[in-house]
Amino acid sequence: MSAIPTADCHQPMIELRDVCFSYKDQHVMKDLNFSVKERDFVGIVGSNGAGKTTLLKMLVGLMPPTGGEIRLFGESIRQFRDWERIGYVPQKNALNMLFPATVREVVTSGLFTNKSIFRRLSRDAKAKLDDALQVMRIEDIADKRIGRLSGGQQQRVFLARAMINQPDLLVLDEPTVGIDAETQDGFFELIRHMHQHHNITFLMVSHDIDRLEDYLGKEPRQQNGKIKFFVRHSHDDLDCGETNLQHSIPLVGSVE
Numbered sequence: 001m002s003a004i005p006t007a008d009c010h011q012p013m014i015e016l017r018d019v020c021f022s023y024k025d026q027h028v029m030k031d032l033n034f035s036v037k038e039r040d041f042v043g044i045v046g047s048n049g050a051g052k053t054t055l056l057k058m059l060v061g062l063m064p065p066t067g068g069e070i071r072l073f074g075e076s077i078r079q080f081r082d083w084e085r086i087g088y089v090p091q092k093n094a095l096n097m098l099f100p101a102t103v104r105e106v107v108t109s110g111l112f113t114n115k116s117i118f119r120r121l122s123r124d125a126k127a128k129l130d131d132a133l134q135v136m137r138i139e140d141i142a143d144k145r146i147g148r149l150s151g152g153q154q155q156r157v158f159l160a161r162a163m164i165n166q167p168d169l170l171v172l173d174e175p176t177v178g179i180d181a182e183t184q185d186g187f188f189e190l191i192r193h194m195h196q197h198h199n200i201t202f203l204m205v206s207h208d209i210d211r212l213e214d215y216l217g218k219e220p221r222q223q224n225g226k227i228k229f230f231v232r233h234s235h236d237d238l239d240c241g242e243t244n245l246q247h248s249i250p251l252v253g254s255v256e
């Protein structure tokens with residue numbers, strides 16, 4: 001009989017050790033210890049001002065912690081350069097929807113990390129753009145201005161932007177804010193599918209406690225200050241032998 005796979009094959013993607021953060025005199029986070037393993041789905045819940053966005057910004061390298069250590073994919077965040085492995089969808093109100101960019105331009109901008117300079121698109125980049133547009137089913141609106149789209153369409157565009165580098169980890173900050181219930185259902189179905197069949201690890205801040213609990217269970221794994229962490233380990237229902245499925249199973253369930 002073949003050996004039963006164990007959780008050991010799920011490597012830590014994110015490790016936080018005694019992480020603290022303060023804005024000038026305001027302490028937002030103190031001594032946070034937490035780890036996220038490959039293919040976990042982590043839901044982050046907390047009241048307004050609890051520090052959820054601050055935490056995500058630290059994890060995607062936008063702000064350094066004021067204390068403690070963050071490791072990404074086994075490496076200290078201070079040395080980490082592999083940013084294409086992480087896709088980030090910031091909070092909607094952090095984005096300027098009036099900026100006169102088309103869907104195609106917004107999605108393409110995800111290809112370039114802060115160290116890159118916008119150049120002519122290579123053939124490889126064009127293929128990645130086409131893939132991302134197709135996966136999120138937004139090819140038909142590729143030349144529309146982002147500000148003219150519905151909330152659900154904009155959400156798909158920003159998810160496509162975060163996915164263009166085919167990341168291992170998706171970090172989402174309140175992705176369903178301002179979107180109707182039906183569209184939210186479609187969105188949750190899509191990310192569940194991506195988690196279960198495409199090996200993507202998720203870290204998602206959401207106020208939608210009901211939908212999160214449905215998927216992640218009612219008991220938070222941990223609490224730090226006002227922030228609660230709900231976790232579904234991938235080995236709850238997936239085995240470690242399933243790897244590199246990313247492009248072998250089509251994405252089903254669209255965000256309408």
Ligand SMILES: Nc1ncnc2c1ncn2[C@@H]1O[C@H](COP(=O)(O)OP(=O)(O)OP(=O)(O)O)[C@@H](O)[C@H]1O
Nearest residue numbers: 023024026028046047048049050051052053054055
């Ligand atoms: N740039 C900043 N300068 C100073 N204080 C800030 C800054 N950004 C956030 N804060 C403060 O830090 C605290 C945590 O903010 P943060 O945005 O991380 O909370 P949050 O949990 O994401 O809240 P929300 O659910 O409202 O988005 C809040 O008190 C906020 O006012």
